[in-house]
Amino acid sequence: MADLPGIVVTGASGRMGQMLARSIAASDRARLVACIEREGHPWIGRDIGECMGGAAMGVLVTDDPLEAFAKAQGVVDFTAPAATVGFAALAAQARLVHVIGTTGLEPADLEKLEAASRHAVIVRAGNMSLGVNLLVRMTQKIAAALDEDWDVEVVEAHHRMKVDAPSGTALMLGRAAAEGRGISLEDHMDSGRHGITGARKRGDIGFSAIRGGDVVGEHDVIFAADGERVVLRHLATDRGIFARGALRAVLWGQGQKPGQYDMMDVLGL
Ligand SMILES: NC(=O)c1ccc[n+]([C@@H]2O[C@H](COP(=O)([O-])OP(=O)(O)OC[C@H]3O[C@@H](n4cnc5c(N)ncnc54)[C@H](O)[C@@H]3O)[C@@H](O)[C@H]2O)c1
Ligand SMILES: O=C(O)C1=N[C@H](C(=O)O)CCC1
Numbered sequence: 001m002a003d004l005p006g007i008v009v010t011g012a013s014g015r016m017g018q019m020l021a022r023s024i025a026a027s028d029r030a031r032l033v034a035c036i037e038r039e040g041h042p043w044i045g046r047d048i049g050e051c052m053g054g055a056a057m058g059v060l061v062t063d064d065p066l067e068a069f070a071k072a073q074g075v076v077d078f079t080a081p082a083a084t085v086g087f088a089a090l091a092a093q094a095r096l097v098h099v100i101g102t103t104g105l106e107p108a109d110l111e112k113l114e115a116a117s118r119h120a121v122i123v124r125a126g127n128m129s130l131g132v133n134l135l136v137r138m139t140q141k142i143a144a145a146l147d148e149d150w151d152v153e154v155v156e157a158h159h160r161m162k163v164d165a166p167s168g169t170a171l172m173l174g175r176a177a178a179e180g181r182g183i184s185l186e187d188h189m190d191s192g193r194h195g196i197t198g199a200r201k202r203g204d205i206g207f208s209a210i211r212g213g214d215v216v217g218e219h220d221v222i223f224a225a226d227g228e229r230v231v232l233r234h235l236a237t238d239r240g241i242f243a244r245g246a247l248r249a250v251l252w253g254q255g256q257k258p259g260q261y262d263m264m265d266v267l268g269l
Helices: 015-026 065-069 081-093 107-116 130-145 168-181 240-252 263-267
Strands: 006-010 031-036 074-077 097-100 121-124 151-158 189-191 205-211 217-225 228-236 259-261
Touching: 006 015, 006 065, 015 031, 015 240, 031 065, 065 081, 074 081, 074 240, 081 097, 081 107, 097 240, 107 121, 121 240, 121 263, 130 168, 130 217, 130 228, 130 240, 130 263, 151 168, 168 205, 168 217, 240 263
Parallel strands: 006 031, 006 074, 074 097, 097 121, 121 259, 151 205, 189 205
Antiparallel strands: 151 217, 217 228
């Protein structure tokens, strides 16, 4: 048991944090060694299992990443951009594998992750599920086969508490379509239409976001031409799919060379 990689979960009280803590504690391939929450959080100092309303797991929630990282080989981080950038610097110092599920990262955040990845392994993906990563590959292939007579639209739906848009997954899918077409997403992205927008610009990749209720995550990639449409769809109904991918990623990262990786690397897609 002590030989299994020790894993820290950040943002442990969150929707994903709780799912991750349960999944890692139940795994026979990893050990849950610490849980982190932000300073002042009511769960600090308490057992994570009891905080989640179950039996004690013998793992305390702390607000001290240095103390937590000292006993670990990996950290799984689904929090918020500012928190993730801070954890990346500390994980790199401790040479931990840092699996990042956090979305909404800005270019300045990505530069800091790049710096951290010179010293340690980072695996980052806007969606860690097998199904979405397959959809990314399919989107890339279909976009490569179709010309600009086919308009590409990415439509996503998430729960009412989601703070970023377009979703990390939608951006992965849009980027895959752009790569398939050999264009840059940044130059062809059309997001958040409103008012007199004018006709759709040929070659643009459109994004629409729905927010409501408890939707775990739904994504459509629509290829629309005159007289026909191809629609690729992924429906997430259980956050366990993201936790499974994250656990696979943190195990895969053990022993890899420092650098930035994604779920395509982990899944071999
Ligand atoms: N990549 C994927 O597969 C995937 C899947 C689901 C969610 N996500 C992303 O994961 C992130 C979290 O999603 P969620 O629904 O769990 O959100 P959430 O708001 O339920 O949880 C986030 C948690 O992070 C904690 N946190 C924030 N700052 C912190 C800090 N400085 N130190 C410690 N903890 C801190 C918060 O207190 C909260 O408990 C979002 O960016 C979301 O888009 C990614
Ligand atoms: O619940 C969320 O937030 C999700 N975020 C990821 C995204 O932004 O795509 C993955 C799906 C769930």
